[in-house]
Amino acid sequence: MSILIDKSTTFIVQGITGREAVNLTRECLDFGSKIVGGVTPGRKGREVHGVPVFDTVAQVVEHNGGAVPDGSVVTVPPAFTKDAVFEALEAGIGLVVIVTERIPRRDVAQMVELADLRGARIIGPNCLGLIVPGVAKMGGIGGPAKDAAKAYGPGRVGVMSRSGGMTTEISSTLTAAGLGVSTAISIGGDAIIGSAYAELMPLFEADEQTEAIVIYTEPGGRMEAQLSEWVAEHDSRLPIVAFMAGRFMDSEEMKGMSFGHAGTIVEGKEDTAAQKIERLQAAGIQVVERIDEIPDAVKARLHEGAA
Amino acid sequence: MRFYEYEAREIVKRAGIPVTDYGFTADAGEAGQIAERIGGSTVIKSQVLTGGRMKAGGVKFADTPGEAEAHAADILKLEINGHAARGVLVDPRAQVKQEYYAGVVWDGTAKKPLILFSDMGGIDIEQVAEEHPDHVGRAHVPTLLPVSDFHAKQAIAGAGVTGRQMQRLIPIVSRLAQLFQTDDMTLAEINPLAELEDGSFVALDAHMEMEKEAEGRQRELLRALGIADDEERDGHEPSTFESAVSAIDAADHRGVIQGKDTGFHGDLGLVIGAGGGSLTLTDAVQSVGGSPANYSEIGGNPSVAKACGLAKAVLQKDGVEKIAVMMSIVSNTRVDIVARGVIKACIELGKDPAETISVFRIPGAWEEEGFKILRRYGVEHFDRSVSMHEAAQRAVDKIQGTTAP
Numbered sequence: 001m002s003i004l005i006d007k008s009t010t011f012i013v014q015g016i017t018g019r020e021a022v023n024l025t026r027e028c029l030d031f032g033s034k035i036v037g038g039v040t041p042g043r044k045g046r047e048v049h050g051v052p053v054f055d056t057v058a059q060v061v062e063h064n065g066g067a068v069p070d071g072s073v074v075t076v077p078p079a080f081t082k083d084a085v086f087e088a089l090e091a092g093i094g095l096v097v098i099v100t101e102r103i104p105r106r107d108v109a110q111m112v113e114l115a116d117l118r119g120a121r122i123i124g125p126n127c128l129g130l131i132v133p134g135v136a137k138m139g140g141i142g143g144p145a146k147d148a149a150k151a152y153g154p155g156r157v158g159v160m161s162r163s164g165g166m167t168t169e170i171s172s173t174l175t176a177a178g179l180g181v182s183t184a185i186s187i188g189g190d191a192i193i194g195s196a197y198a199e200l201m202p203l204f205e206a207d208e209q210t211e212a213i214v215i216y217t218e219p220g221g222r223m224e225a226q227l228s229e230w231v232a233e234h235d236s237r238l239p240i241v242a243f244m245a246g247r248f249m250d251s252e253e254m255k256g257m258s259f260g261h262a263g264t265i266v267e268g269k270e271d272t273a274a275q276k277i278e279r280l281q282a283a284g285i286q287v288v289e290r291i292d293e294i295p296d297a298v299k300a301r302l303h304e305g306a307a
Numbered sequence: 308m309r310f311y312e313y314e315a316r317e318i319v320k321r322a323g324i325p326v327t328d329y330g331f332t333a334d335a336g337e338a339g340q341i342a343e344r345i346g347g348s349t350v351i352k353s354q355v356l357t358g359g360r361m362k363a364g365g366v367k368f369a370d371t372p373g374e375a376e377a378h379a380a381d382i383l384k385l386e387i388n389g390h391a392a393r394g395v396l397v398d399p400r401a402q403v404k405q406e407y408y409a410g411v412v413w414d415g416t417a418k419k420p421l422i423l424f425s426d427m428g429g430i431d432i433e434q435v436a437e438e439h440p441d442h443v444g445r446a447h448v449p450t451l452l453p454v455s456d457f458h459a460k461q462a463i464a465g466a467g468v469t470g471r472q473m474q475r476l477i478p479i480v481s482r483l484a485q486l487f488q489t490d491d492m493t494l495a496e497i498n499p500l501a502e503l504e505d506g507s508f509v510a511l512d513a514h515m516e517m518e519k520e521a522e523g524r525q526r527e528l529l530r531a532l533g534i535a536d537d538e539e540r541d542g543h544e545p546s547t548f549e550s551a552v553s554a555i556d557a558a559d560h561r562g563v564i565q566g567k568d569t570g571f572h573g574d575l576g577l578v579i580g581a582g583g584g585s586l587t588l589t590d591a592v593q594s595v596g597g598s599p600a601n602y603s604e605i606g607g608n609p610s611v612a613k614a615c616g617l618a619k620a621v622l623q624k625d626g627v628e629k630i631a632v633m634m635s636i637v638s639n640t641r642v643d644i645v646a647r648g649v650i651k652a653c654i655e656l657g658k659d660p661a662e663t664i665s666v667f668r669i670p671g672a673w674e675e676e677g678f679k680i681l682r683r684y685g686v687e688h689f690d691r692s693v694s695m696h697e698a699a700q701r702a703v704d705k706i707q708g709t710t711a712p
Contacts, residue, residue, distance in 0.1 A: 143638020163583020245586035253570035292694035
């Protein structure tokens with residue numbers, strides 16, 4: 001199995017006529033995903049790689065005989081993202097992947113608050129989406145279907161990453177080592193995101209295919225502290241291996257400078273790589289120094305568990 | 308965007324929070340006139356975007372307008388942590404009975420604004436939270452529903468404050484929580500929030516920071532504060548390299564390149580990407596004993612010209628003889644385009660690509676085409692079977708001459 005999406009998952013693409021959206025639509029269709037419609041206001045009647053385009057989400061639902069799609073990939077400019085996400089949530093869509101970056105935090109908080117009220121889940125913003133190797137992908141994650149298939153082999157490890165590109169690098173490493181990936185999620189690089197590590201852990205916990213977790217993490221924010229707390233409070237069956245990038249940002253000269261992603265900035269003591277590594281380790285999460293050490297670390301932890 | 312104190316006070320005032328009858332000026336003579344208008348003792352405060360003003364002599368007390376003018380003249384000349392003063396704020400010296408703290412920040416875990424309130428104002432709130440946790444009250448604020456006074460009450464009560472003080476504080480804290488959202492702040496702080504001898508409350512200092520992503524929709528407020536549309540307020544002055552890379556990036560809308568060299572002092576030029584890949588690779592170079600000359604990011608499929616521009620900017624830095632071109636597996640950015648760009652940069656600078664590019668490790672989209680070009684120029688390149696750390700090791704070995712080229 002997998003988490004969040006499977007082969008029957010239907011979704012729409014909001015902003016489908018944009019350049020990036022056209023590409024990801026092609027990639028997802030080629031990979032086997034079911035895209036049941038696209039939305040770009042004012043572009044009703046067009047098609048994108050055979051997917052019909054509508055003005056509103058309600059029109060997509062109507063076109064599909066009243067069936068509400070399971071998900072939506074939102075890739076519209078930052079100023080219009082909140083409206084697009086509200087539209088998806090109010091239509092009853094349960095999983096919204098927000099690709100757009102540079103959305104003000106107030107808007108993100110409002111989208112998350114509405115999603116909570118509607119019992120829906122948001123992945124992102126500023127993310128590449130998620131992929132179940134060999135089954136489906138939702139978003140640009142892994143790129144064209146052929147490239148995605150090369151980097152993501154089906155397997156035993158759940159991957160969560162604050163970097164979209166590093167989701168692929170890590171999954172490729174796990175695939176090459178014969179471990180493979182159950183579900184990989186690019187969770188987004190912003191200071192506020194819809195689903196942080198700790199909020200996705202219960203889903204992986206309930207997924208039989210997933211036997212271990214690998215996370216890619218960075219300085220900035222308290223997401224790692226939150227995961228450490230979750231691990232301490234729950235008797236999880238899943239061993240976790242973490243990789244921390246951006247250790248160089250701990251240098252005093254780099255304080256207050258943002259690198260890589262909007263949320264990657266050291267502002268307080270808790271934000272530093274060193275401080276986060278300490279917390280993760282205290283919770284029993286193994287922190288490796290190199291990406292190429294990840295497969296052996298996972299294998300060792302799986303072996304411990306089996307012994 | 309970080310605001311000067313005189314701007315932060317204006318923001319607070321616009322939200323209906325009481326402030327003193329202060330004045331701002333960049334002219335010492337005018338500072339004297341403001342002091343005259345205020346009457347009585349005044350405080351002259353340097354307007355700089357850095358902390359530690361008091362220690363550096365950027366805050367002085369004056370009993371007469373003449374003294375205020377003299378202090379203003381001194382403070383206007385004073386540099387604090389490398390920052391020149393934008394002007395001075397002339398403030399009446401308030402008769403303070405007690406200092407409080409009120410602030411609002413984003414809580415990324417709860418995904419809501421968080422009000423922090425304390426009856427121990429005037430000092431750093433993190434210190435109070437650590438040493439006197441029972442003197443800090445907290446309350447989360449919703450973003451969909453309007454902010455209501457009870458949120459403020461909860462934060463004030465959490466610090467153990469009640470009675471007449473609470474009554475007077477509620478509208479101030481509530482308005483601060485409202486402006487935090489309406490004005491798209493990432494930090495809105497009044498410290499100290501002073502209770503005066505007559506029982507009234509007034510903001511004696513304010514610290515505000517606006518989210519960069521929201522500056523576009525806050526133009527009206529920014530203009531009202533006298534901030535020009537093109538005013539940059541980065542924490543530091545961009546270096547020659549940083550300005551050069553920004554200019555190359557701005558010249559062409561395809562893809563994104565970024566470059567930073569503040570805090571980097573090494574000799575290995577890095578042409579790397581994307582966000583997470585760059586962080587990982589910079590660490591990787593350092594962990595194997597290398598010393599990066601810069602940080603950079605390539606993303607979103609840049610043009611050949613852009614990749615070339617970044618590589619040139621790095622190679623034109625003092626002391627940089629070699630570059631390492633490395634990324635995590637790419638799916639959007641094309642390997643062949645980056646390869647063309649970096650080779651072009653070498654050739655245009657009269658350098659041999661095979662000598663200058665220590666390693667090229669970018670696997671992914673269009674890699675066969677890219678590797679073909681690299682082979683033609685004799686550039687050592689790797690696919691995904693060579694890890695990011697192994698590639699970094701190879702680059703560092705080459706620059707340190709510990710291995711045959």
